[in-house]
Amino acid sequence: MSQVPRVYGSERDDSECGPQPGRDYRELTGGPLDGQLLDVSGWTEEEITTGAYLITPHSAFGPGGRASYAPTFSRPGGPWVWEGDVP
Template sequence: MTEHTHPRIYGTDRDGPDAYTTRPGHQYVELAGGPLDGQLLDVTGLTADQRTTGAYLITEHSAYGPGGRASYAPTFNRPDGPWVWEGDVP
């Protein structure tokens, strides 16, 4: 198993060449807790409203099985991250 010094970027292939490389000019938030704990989410294209409401992210490790979603959102006192796991949804 390869040891990585940076967190994996959500949505990348675990073994892909850019799985652990952030892109210049992009903004990321860390995902805390749940099945995607420790990954980074690229929020560059999200609006201010979308950044305050969070997202349902597809995961292979949801309570609903592969393809289920995990709900992540910022906390009231830390709107710029990390986004915390709120639970799984079908």
């Protein structure tokens, strides 16, 4: 049985930690947030093509560090890949 991916920012024990209907998500691949979904609903096209620095407790810089994720231009609308950790 496959597990429903968790949405970035939700708590593991939250009953609604999975994707919700009517929302737009990008899968995060690689790095400390691998397999989670990022809700990009309401983001501008520029924000979506830029990517994001996401806070993670498992950064190379310790808790509160950020992981850089960005889209792959060869797969628009596809997963965002980990580019590395930033303080």
